[in-house]
Amino acid sequence: MNQIQSTPVSGIAAVIKERRSIKQFKPDPLPVGLLEELLNVAVWAPNHGLREPWRFIAFQGEGAKFLGEAAFSFMKRTVADSDFAVKRKEYLSSVPLTLIVIMPEDPRQREWDEDYAAVSALVQNFQLAAWEQGVGTIWKTDPYIYAPEFRNKLGVQPGEKIVAMVHAGYPETVPGSRPRTEASKLLKIVDSYPESGVVE
Numbered sequence: 447m448n449q450i451q452s453t454p455v456s457g458i459a460a461v462i463k464e465r466r467s468i469k470q471f472k473p474d475p476l477p478v479g480l481l482e483e484l485l486n487v488a489v490w491a492p493n494h495g496l497r498e499p500w501r502f503i504a505f506q507g508e509g510a511k512f513l514g515e516a517a518f519s520f521m522k523r524t525v526a527d528s529d530f531a532v533k534r535k536e537y538l539s540s541v542p543l544t545l546i547v548i549m550p551e552d553p554r555q556r557e558w559d560e561d562y563a564a565v566s567a568l569v570q571n572f573q574l575a576a577w578e579q580g581v582g583t584i585w586k587t588d589p590y591i592y593a594p595e596f597r598n599k600l601g602v603q604p605g606e607k608i609v610a611m612v613h614a615g616y617p618e619t620v621p622g623s624r625p626r627t628e629a630s631k632l633l634k635i636v637d638s639y640p641e642s643g644v645v646e
């Protein structure tokens with residue numbers, strides 16, 4: 447069931463459980479000051495070695511139009527349904543703010559994994575901090591974030607990875623939640639020494 451989010455939520459467990467991915471936004475712009483405030487919360491994500499493996503580009507207004515056209519330059523080459531491609535372009539141009547989150551690709555596997563995990567934690571922090579303020583977001587990994595023509599237009603360098611495209615704005619509608627599997631069904635507790643020497 448769709449509903450309009452009315453009041454900001456508080457309490458970390460409530461914010462985590464009540465956040466929903468938002469696809470339909472009111473046209474109101476998201477102030478840059480608020481974006482910076484949310485990012486300044488998000489950067490408290492755990493990150494090994496305090497490498498802070500992230501940088502950001504935000505698109506809004508005419509910038510959103512540019513972003514839509516950058517995505518279209520890939521879609522018109524790869525998407526058979528041209529109506530779909532045009533609709534996607536128009537959608538991207540209409541989203542109040544799109545945040546691109548970029549990380550360096552460390553050639554060392556362990557550091558790459560740690561950095562990807564840290565950036566993922568940052569994105570989740572951003573989504574939760576936004577939700578607490580009544581701002582909706584969705585984390586998108588549309589195919590063009592991997593496409594050279596899109597990356598080039600955004601100035602993403604070789605050796606950098608776009609981890610997330612996060613649309614943000616004030617929610618027009620909030621979708622209902624979809625249930626999660628009870629963690630107890632996925633949890634094994636080892637509270638005695640395994641007889642076989644292996645956790646089974």
Ligand SMILES: Cc1cc2nc3c(=O)[nH]c(=O)nc-3n(C[C@H](O)[C@H](O)[C@H](O)COP(=O)(O)O)c2cc1C
Pocket residue numbers: 465466467468584585586587588
């Ligand atoms: C790494 C990642 C990538 C995602 N990419 C997309 C995407 O490309 N398109 C989309 O509609 N949702 C995307 N999502 C959002 C998920 O679909 C969404 O979180 C899921 O449906 C659960 O809904 P909820 O966030 O409202 O709880 C992505 C989420 C994550 C964590």
